[in-house]
Amino acid sequence: MANINLKGRDFLKLLDFTPDEIGYLLDLAADLKKKKKAGIPHATHQGKNVALIFEKTSTRTRCSFEVAARDLGMGATYLDPSGSQIGRKESIADTARVLGSMFDGIEYRGFGQEIVETLAKYAKVPVWNGLTDEFHPTQILADFLTVRERFGTLKGKKLVYYGDARFNMGNSLMVGCAKMGLHFVACSPEAYRPASDLVDTCKKIAAETGATIEFESDPIKAAKGADAIYTDVWVSMGEPVEVWDERVKALAPYQVNASVMKAAGKDAIFLHCLPAYHDKNTAIGREMCERFGRDAMEVTDEVFESSASLVFEEAENRMHTIKAVMAATL
Numbered sequence: 019m020a021n022i023n024l025k026g027r028d029f030l031k032l033l034d035f036t037p038d039e040i041g042y043l044l045d046l047a048a049d050l051k052k053k054k055k056a057g058i059p060h061a062t063h064q065g066k067n068v069a070l071i072f073e074k075t076s077t078r079t080r081c082s083f084e085v086a087a088r089d090l091g092m093g094a095t096y097l098d099p100s101g102s103q104i105g106r107k108e109s110i111a112d113t114a115r116v117l118g119s120m121f122d123g124i125e126y127r128g129f130g131q132e133i134v135e136t137l138a139k140y141a142k143v144p145v146w147n148g149l150t151d152e153f154h155p156t157q158i159l160a161d162f163l164t165v166r167e168r169f170g171t172l173k174g175k176k177l178v179y180y181g182d183a184r185f186n187m188g189n190s191l192m193v194g195c196a197k198m199g200l201h202f203v204a205c206s207p208e209a210y211r212p213a214s215d216l217v218d219t220c221k222k223i224a225a226e227t228g229a230t231i232e233f234e235s236d237p238i239k240a241a242k243g244a245d246a247i248y249t250d251v252w253v254s255m256g257e258p259v260e261v262w263d264e265r266v267k268a269l270a271p272y273q274v275n276a277s278v279m280k281a282a283g284k285d286a287i288f289l290h291c292l293p294a295y296h297d298k299n300t301a302i303g304r305e306m307c308e309r310f311g312r313d314a315m316e317v318t319d320e321v322f323e324s325s326a327s328l329v330f331e332e333a334e335n336r337m338h339t340i341k342a343v344m345a346a347t348l
Contacts, residue, residue, distance in 0.1 A: 031152075040194070051163075054338065200230075
């Protein structure tokens with residue numbers, strides 16, 4: 019692995035890291051994954067403790083941080099919306115200073131990017147972004163590890179994101195692809211594309227790395243030659259139920275289905291950050307499918323359960339990449 023030192027660094031967004039640093043984290047994650055699979059202990063951070071702040075709950079992110087922390091020999095304290103006064107009785111800055119005096123690292127999953135940035139400013143210990151409205155950097159590391167495991171490399175691979183590209187997943191995939199030299203395509207209606215200032219930033223990065231940033235409204239055209247097809251739920255946690263009407267109407271043509279995968283080619287993989295509304299086996303999935311007369315939302319069950327789907331390998335890789343982030347920065 020490269021001789022890179024990230025000790026004491028925050029992990030807030032991929033824009034803060036060089037391609038070599040991102041590559042180092044992926045290499046470290048791959049090494050830690052091998053050790054985990056081989057049963058080789060790697061409790062390199064015994065005696066340390068981390069705080070996990072979850073203003074938005076999550077199965078994968080919480081489990082990834084907790085298991086990764088235990089594997090590294092650390093204690094982890096989970097703070098959900100009912101277990102923390104952050105932003106209500108205590109300011110973000112004050113919370114950061116209190117937790118920073120007790121813990122060796124702090125994870126935050128919640129709302130605006132400015133919250134995790136403020137935590138990092140005042141905590142004086144590494145702060146990790148578990149998800150904000152704008153960015154989801156730990157997810158991208160898991161995605162890229164999955165792509166690299168399948169194809170052996172990232173550079174030059176074509177990744178197409180279908181759906182609403184205005185928020186954390188569209189933003190972060192675009193940034194990650196720009197940094198690591200991939201061909202990124204956001205396939206969505208024009209009104210659902212990333213902000214122009216971030217697009218401009220990513221295009222400048224792409225000019226240095228050999229990446230390509232594109233936008234396409236035709237789902238089949240976008241899929242041509244794709245190595246990875248990616249989508250996410252159309253309505254995110256915390257958004258009002260009324261948003262479903264607008265999103266389903268706008269994004270229904272951008273569902274990932276057999277036609278999209280066929281256009282991509284036989285070697286293309288399917289990725290999704292989960293949870294996914296690919297059937298009616300969840301309360302929300304059933305309610306919305308019945309409400310709109312659909313069998314699935316952003317991806318069909320046929321694609322989700324196909325041999326092209328690496329969503330569960332991708333979900334497992336959340337833990338290995340998060341472990342790498344904590345091990346590298348503590």
